[in-house]
Amino acid sequence: MTTSTRERIADFHAAYIRCIGSDRLEDWPAFFTEQCHYIVTTAQNVREQLPAGLIWANNRAMLEDRVAALRKANIYERHAYRHIVGQPFVTGEDAGTAQAETPFMVARIMHDGHTDLFCTGVYVDAFDLGAQPLRIRSRQVVCDSSRIDTLLAIPL
Amino acid sequence: MTTSTRERIADFHAAYIRCIGSDRLEDWPAFFTEQCHYIVTTAQNVREQLPAGLIWANNRAMLEDRVAALRKANIYERHAYRHIVGQPFVTGEDAGTAQAETPFMVARIMHDGHTDLFCTGVYVDAFDLGAQPLRIRSRQVVCDSSRIDTLLAIPL
């Protein structure tokens, strides 16, 4: 059975959010190519064509640094998060690369058990189709909310 | 690779919610056949077999009117919304039509960045399988909440 690009991307997302959901943050950079772009920004920034948001990286080593910083910042207790992603919509594809947009929701679970919607938005991705499994060449995380200060808490 | 009806419907939903999520509301009526039924109602209305809910259309031109009205009502700032849909469950299929039910959640993002669950429910759909891509012949949006006055804010 041949797997469609859409299916491969859906599989990718399932593995990616499972990695974060099970707190294996050290494995997170491996979902990206060595040279990669990772940006967390807001829909408002994108609309107004403002430069990149709060979080920005252009290679995998920077993502590894980010995980190390998160671990250091979070030596005390931290909240839990739960990602859900929708179906990817493939916006372009050639021999080596596929572009896709995928909506996501992230819930935050407080220590007292209270659960709320922490963040919603769209992943705007370019994938390296030559990698097995897929790797991200470029991910722009476009958050719907403009209050992104707390987004430092976890990879998106 | 042959694509299953379930896959085609999942693709349809991904395109549909992307259209709304990126505020291209003028493109929304094209997801429906020329003659179509579009109803927004509540689970309670359905249980009690009451007539259709707040929003009702039986052709594409009415959907276009609805978008125009929304644009007029929303000349000032408006909230952002984010849809997530689950896997479609195909409830019936013949040569030309497929029926499916698909759960959805819609988050609302306020101007101050606060995000909450705006609406949940099920799409009860009939699709024209002859169209490429699929088109909706009939969509009944069954909202779980009975407080649907604010549902006028955005297409579901």
Added chain:
Amino acid sequence: MTTSTRERIADFHAAYIRCIGSDRLEDWPAFFTEQCHYIVTTAQNVREQLPAGLIWANNRAMLEDRVAALRKANIYERHAYRHIVGQPFVTGEDAGTAQAETPFMVARIMHDGHTDLFCTGVYVDAFDLGAQPLRIRSRQVVCDSSRIDTLLAIPL
């Protein structure tokens, strides 16, 4: 067209949450094999390797009893719930069984129409691949929140 295990599991989840979402709780036990394990626990319990959580069953008859108890407890009005599940991630597969992890979110809709996130977590499942459609041999519902007293309200 051959359907992948991942697709079969996604189909399973769609049918499962539709059953609960449409309040056909009496049909819920049929999603399990006759001898089965069903446990609702919390991420904290799993991390600390504590014994099973609040809800526990090791055969289908116990699930039927649970539905009967829920019906009895809920002779008065009850809230509505809406499940959304993400893509399953297949963690293992042999001739007869597949293991998968699937994130979920459940919204609760109050009588006044207010909607909030009730529960999030992961299904850790083992499926009987020989059954058509799939059946659950073992489901561990790992809730992110540790406040699980109210989880008695509905099957997860």
